[in-house]
Amino acid sequence: MSAPRIAIIGAGPGGLTLACILRRNGMQCNVFELDHDRSARDQGGIVDLHREMGQLALREAGLFEDFQKHSLPAAEAMKLVKSDGRVFWDENDASRGETGLPGDRPEIDRAKLRDILLDSIQPDSIQWNRKLVRVEPTEGANVKYNLHFTDGMEVGFDLVVGADGAWSKVRPLLTDELPFYSGITVIELKASEVSTKKQWLADFTGQGSCFMFDEGRTLVCQRNGNDSIRVYAAVRQPETWVKDCGIDWDQSNAAQNIFTERYFGDCHDDLKRVIAVEASDGLIPRTLWMLPIGLKRSPRPGVTLLGDAAHLMTPFAGVGVNVALADALDLARSLLKRKSLFETDLRANLADALREYEGPMFERANENMVKTWGGLRHHFSAGGIDERVERLRGRAKLREAARRREEAEMREKAKQ
Numbered sequence: 001m002s003a004p005r006i007a008i009i010g011a012g013p014g015g016l017t018l019a020c021i022l023r024r025n026g027m028q029c030n031v032f033e034l035d036h037d038r039s040a041r042d043q044g045g046i047v048d049l050h051r052e053m054g055q056l057a058l059r060e061a062g063l064f065e066d067f068q069k070h071s072l073p074a075a076e077a078m079k080l081v082k083s084d085g086r087v088f089w090d091e092n093d094a095s096r097g098e099t100g101l102p103g104d105r106p107e108i109d110r111a112k113l114r115d116i117l118l119d120s121i122q123p124d125s126i127q128w129n130r131k132l133v134r135v136e137p138t139e140g141a142n143v144k145y146n147l148h149f150t151d152g153m154e155v156g157f158d159l160v161v162g163a164d165g166a167w168s169k170v171r172p173l174l175t176d177e178l179p180f181y182s183g184i185t186v187i188e189l190k191a192s193e194v195s196t197k198k199q200w201l202a203d204f205t206g207q208g209s210c211f212m213f214d215e216g217r218t219l220v221c222q223r224n225g226n227d228s229i230r231v232y233a234a235v236r237q238p239e240t241w242v243k244d245c246g247i248d249w250d251q252s253n254a255a256q257n258i259f260t261e262r263y264f265g266d267c268h269d270d271l272k273r274v275i276a277v278e279a280s281d282g283l284i285p286r287t288l289w290m291l292p293i294g295l296k297r298s299p300r301p302g303v304t305l306l307g308d309a310a311h312l313m314t315p316f317a318g319v320g321v322n323v324a325l326a327d328a329l330d331l332a333r334s335l336l337k338r339k340s341l342f343e344t345d346l347r348a349n350l351a352d353a354l355r356e357y358e359g360p361m362f363e364r365a366n367e368n369m370v371k372t373w374g375g376l377r378h379h380f381s382a383g384g385i386d387e388r389v390e391r392l393r394g395r396a397k398l399r400e401a402a403r404r405r406e407e408a409e410m411r412e413k414a415k416q
């Protein structure tokens with residue numbers, strides 16, 4: 001018996017973080033990714049990394065300083081608007097006294113996060129342009145896994161980690177459950193070079209994110225790192241709405257106008273301007289899918305999941321990347337703890353490692369899926385902005401109380 005042969009399917013934030021932590025601690029693994037190369041695809045907008053999940057995993061990967069260097073703390077600023085244009089909360093406006101939690105959950109561009117992770121692993125540990133089709137267990141007691149790709153096979157893995165996102169090809173080995181449509185479709189729009197070409201949108205959005213929640217619809221404008229702003233105009237509509245609604249999404253300017261008038265027509269002119277006019281540099285309709293909370297599964301030695309492959313959820317609590325990174329950290333720890341034991345009994349120790357990892361992982365997933373479901377409800381309800389303002393006020397009070405306590409303690413110490 002020897003060290004396990006590990007295959008990680010998917011070079012998203014989850015798979016790459018696992019690869020980084022394992023490799024940094026002397027455990028070999030191979031990552032297989034369907035993209036042709038690192039720049040094959042737009043990686044999307046920004047994500048905030050929480051101290052106890054995403055940030056912790058990056059610390060363990062030795063990448064926290066890189067993350068800090070590229071993070072965008074100002075992008076935490078939040079502005080909340082109602083459909084009639086009234087501003088109910090604005091952390092960009094110091095005169096309102098509404099402060100967030102600076103430094104607690106800094107944002108980073110997803111592309112930058114992926115670059116940091118990719119730069120830290122050896123180029124030979126990742127195989128691009130490898131699209132997994134299925135995983136096949138071998139016969140007999142000493143089961144191994146063969147990977148079937150569109151362009152051939154890789155054989156003899158002891159552990160296969162499905163970090164391959166929503167439509168995982170590894171997941172079918174553990175469960176028959178499939179993602180289902182969440183009821184929400186997002187029209188993702190983009191504005192580039194905002195500081196020179198889209199000053200109005202830049203001012204409207206502020207330094208971070210601007211949200212409008214309403215019954216059946218949501219609008220989010222978000223600063224990104226490369227002088228761009230992404231706009232997410234989301235609506236509660238049936239699964240086939242994108243193709244059935246009669247809007248030709250390829251004609252993006254016309255589509256934006258029709259979409260705005262039909263679904264946001266009674267909103268304040270500023271909100272309509274954001275969707276119809278300002279965010280004119282890219283349009284992608286996205287149907288949002290999710291896995292059931294409390295996924296039914298049968299554990300299998302040598303196969304596991306992490307991130308969206310294990311617990312796909314909608315983005316309405318902003319935790320998906322964080323949970324994926326926390327999974328990667330826990331799985332890496334569980335494997336590394338047994339590194340010296342794999343020599344003596346590979347199979348039993350792999351089974352122990354997966355048992356130790358999967359229980360808490362699915363528990364954390366369920367907690368965050370419940371939170372996300374609540375987030376979806378309030379993003380698409382008429383009272384959503386009021387609920388969010390209440391929550392932020394509560395948070396600000398706690399923060400203020402903590403600050404006062406700290407000051408009092410300092411004064412006490414100074415007296416002694």
Ligand SMILES: Cc1cc2nc3c(=O)[nH]c(=O)nc-3n(C[C@H](O)[C@H](O)[C@H](O)COP(=O)(O)OP(=O)(O)OC[C@H]3O[C@@H](n4cnc5c(N)ncnc54)[C@H](O)[C@@H]3O)c2cc1C
Nearest residue numbers: 010012013014034132164165307308315318319320321322
């Ligand atoms: C619009 C939107 C906004 C979001 N905003 C946030 C946010 O603000 N904060 C947050 O924390 N989360 C957010 N999320 C969620 C977040 O994007 C995901 O939870 C996160 O990317 C999951 O990481 P992952 O590594 O598990 O999977 P993914 O990021 O999906 O990565 C999977 C990788 O596997 C590859 N792959 C897929 N299939 C195969 C195959 N068959 N063979 C080989 N490779 C394959 C893919 O190309 C990809 O590189 C958002 C999601 C959406 C859709």
